[in-house]
Amino acid sequence: MGVNKNIDNRYFYISLIILAISLVFFIYNLTNSPIVTGKVTATANLTIAEVVSVNFSTSNITWAKGAVTVGAVAAQLDTSEGTVTGGNWTANSYGLVLENIGNQNVTIDLTFGKDAQYFIDGTNGTNIWNGDYRFNVTANETNSCSNSTTVTYGINMSSGYYLGRFMNTNSSTALRVCDNLFWEDTKDQIRIDLYLNISTNSSITGFVSDTITATATAV
Amino acid sequence: MNTKLYFFIFLFLLFSFQGVEGLGISPSKQYVDYVPNLEYVKTFTITTSLDDNIEMYAKGAFSEFVIFDKKEFMGTNDVKITLVLPDNVETPGENVLIIGAREKSLGSATIAAVTAVQIPIVVRVPYPGKYVEIELSVNDVNIGEEALFNVQAINRGKEAIHSNVDITLNDLDGNEIEKLNLGSRSMEPLETFNFKYVLNTSKYEPADYNAVALVDYGGFLVSDEKIFRIGNLLVNIVNYSSIIVKDGIRPYFIDIESRWNYPIEGVFAEVYVSNEEKELISFLTPSARISSWEKSRITGYLDTSKLEVGKYDSKIVLSYGNETIIHGELEIINSVENNYFYYLIFGVISLIVIFILIVFRKGLKLK
Numbered sequence: 103m104g105v106n107k108n109i110d111n112r113y114f115y116i117s118l119i120i121l122a123i124s125l126v127f128f129i130y131n132l133t134n135s136p137i138v139t140g141k142v143t144a145t146a147n148l149t150i151a152e153v154v155s156v157n158f159s160t161s162n163i164t165w166a167k168g169a170v171t172v173g174a175v176a177a178q179l180d181t182s183e184g185t186v187t188g189g190n191w192t193a194n195s196y197g198l199v200l201e202n203i204g205n206q207n208v209t210i211d212l213t214f215g216k217d218a219q220y221f222i223d224g225t226n227g228t229n230i231w232n233g234d235y236r237f238n239v240t241a242n243e244t245n246s247c248s249n250s251t252t253v254t255y256g257i258n259m260s261s262g263y264y265l266g267r268f269m270n271t272n273s274s275t276a277l278r279v280c281d282n283l284f285w286e287d288t289k290d291q292i293r294i295d296l297y298l299n300i301s302t303n304s305s306i307t308g309f310v311s312d313t314i315t316a317t318a319t320a321v
Numbered sequence: 322m323n324t325k326l327y328f329f330i331f332l333f334l335l336f337s338f339q340g341v342e343g344l345g346i347s348p349s350k351q352y353v354d355y356v357p358n359l360e361y362v363k364t365f366t367i368t369t370s371l372d373d374n375i376e377m378y379a380k381g382a383f384s385e386f387v388i389f390d391k392k393e394f395m396g397t398n399d400v401k402i403t404l405v406l407p408d409n410v411e412t413p414g415e416n417v418l419i420i421g422a423r424e425k426s427l428g429s430a431t432i433a434a435v436t437a438v439q440i441p442i443v444v445r446v447p448y449p450g451k452y453v454e455i456e457l458s459v460n461d462v463n464i465g466e467e468a469l470f471n472v473q474a475i476n477r478g479k480e481a482i483h484s485n486v487d488i489t490l491n492d493l494d495g496n497e498i499e500k501l502n503l504g505s506r507s508m509e510p511l512e513t514f515n516f517k518y519v520l521n522t523s524k525y526e527p528a529d530y531n532a533v534a535l536v537d538y539g540g541f542l543v544s545d546e547k548i549f550r551i552g553n554l555l556v557n558i559v560n561y562s563s564i565i566v567k568d569g570i571r572p573y574f575i576d577i578e579s580r581w582n583y584p585i586e587g588v589f590a591e592v593y594v595s596n597e598e599k600e601l602i603s604f605l606t607p608s609a610r611i612s613s614w615e616k617s618r619i620t621g622y623l624d625t626s627k628l629e630v631g632k633y634d635s636k637i638v639l640s641y642g643n644e645t646i647i648h649g650e651l652e653i654i655n656s657v658e659n660n661y662f663y664y665l666i667f668g669v670i671s672l673i674v675i676f677i678l679i680v681f682r683k684g685l686k687l688k
Contacts, residue, residue, distance in 0.1 A: 152349035152350075153345050153368075154345060154346050154347070154349050154438045154440055155343050155346070155368065155438060156436050156438060158343075161434045161435075162430035162431075162433055162434070198432070200434075200436075201343070203345070294434070296432060310431065311430065311431050311432070313434070313435055314432060314433070314435070315434075315435050315437055316434060317436075317437040317438070319419070320349040320439070
């Protein structure tokens with residue numbers, strides 16, 4: 103009984119601390135918000151600002167440490183399938199999920215920090231020995247992304263890109279992957295999946311990383 | 322309630338207040354009319370989480386003339402930009418300047434994703450000589466109401482103009498119904514003027530019309546057109562179930578289309594099924610509300626067990642404060658007959674495929 107009481111007290115004190123922190127945040131937000139004290143009669147005016155805003159709800163992909171299996175030519179790491187074959191990296195099935203959290207439709211362009219050569223010493227060829235670094239964008243909610251001309255969902259963006267199509271990464275040019283990512287909550291997410299083919303010929307070892315930038319522009 | 326429960330409630334409240342931050346910029350797209358040496362100042366709010374390192378940038382037209390009051394910062398901030406336009410621009414029309422904010426990469430994972438947000442500032446540069454842009458707008462109405470035509474004209478040329486505005490009303494076959502004159506006026510460069518016309522629709526037939534606005538400015542012509550509708554209290558039946566499989570209680574669909582410019586409450590139908598001798602069965606659909614000009618579907622339920630396989634007459638009476646009545650046919654079919662139809666199609670397709678394969682194989686053998 104005495105032990106339980108001590109635990110209960112501990113929860114109580116932790117609760118008090120959290121309450122205090124909550125109040126600090128609350129007062130901070132309150133004092134940094136416009137104070138509304140004006141008294142009006144009959145008319146209410148309200149302006150809702152146009153906001154362009156996006157968020158990666160999943161923003162990292164990590165396969166941990168691994169190597170190509172002895173005897174294998176190459177290993178394939180694919181987040182769209184959630185698989186690793188020919189290697190002992192940890193499979194990742196999450197992909198990167200980008201959400202339009204503003205109140206405007208936006209275009210989405212993707213820029214990669216590295217191409218296959220600088221990331222995994224690959225050349226994106228058809229031969230499995232070459233090494234690949236590719237990406238694939240899909241609508242994470244039905245009809246999230248349309249093209250700009252005929253408002254057809256998922257196909258023939260102004261850049262020529264089609265949703266669901268694996269493309270080689272390119273570090274020199276931004277690629278328009280979505281002409282219209284909608285702001286409505288039921289259709290405001292796209293998912294970016296990655297595919298790596300790491301050849302035993304690769305001369306790169308140690309921790310490697312890349313940064314993908316998704317740029318949202320007001321339509 | 323014990324202290325554990327309080328603890329979790331506080332935790333819930335604390336995290337409930339943590340909204341999704343992401344990276345945002347506000348306000349959105351801006352338009353600026355070019356004036357030589359114009360100083361354009363605008364403050365943008367960049368919203369992000371407290372520990373995000375943000376970098377501002379400009380690209381596109383006039384980006385070299387943009388000055389930021391701050392280029393790098395952490396957390397949510399207001400950023401003031403000052404754009405001083407040059408005294409001469411060679412490219413008339415819309416010149417787009419992009420203002421952007423991007424997260425600076427942290428790079429702690431194998432693949433890290435960061436965001437950037439951008440808004441365009443469209444600088445409209447006058448065209449040499451005379452150049453006018455127009456936009457026609459008009460509201461749908463019910464018969465007897467007034468339709469307001471508005472032609473917004475903007476002089477985007479470097480010279481003053483004198484413009485005369487007409488609107489031609491055509492039916493959808495292109496036949497001219499009437500021509501309206503909205504007046505004429507002189508306009509200085511960059512001046513905007515709204516030419517208006519209020520049309521009483523009492524003498525028009527309820528229908529869809531094509532309005533074509535034509536602006537004549539010193540021999541140059543520019544036009545814009547819009548479809549507008551004059552409605553009456555009418556709901557059309559555009560389709561209905563004509564073949565139903567005999568299988569207990571089955572849905573009966575009626576597709577309707579409102580020709581009224583206001584919502585209509587309490588729309589329902591009564592369906593009568595009869596043969597040459599007498600009425601056999603009737604049923605009501607639930608009542609529905611349809612919006613102005615809406616295409617919708619109402620559904621009733623027919624008890625097919627009371628009907629034999631065969632053809633019947635049907636009569637649909639649609640009520641909505643007015644009535645639309647149509648007479649049609651209803652065929653009750655046996656579900657097995659229905660399957661035979663699909664078996665037949667499948668069989669024919671299979672035969673064609675087999676035939677093609679045989680011909681293809683023979684062709685290979687001959688080679």
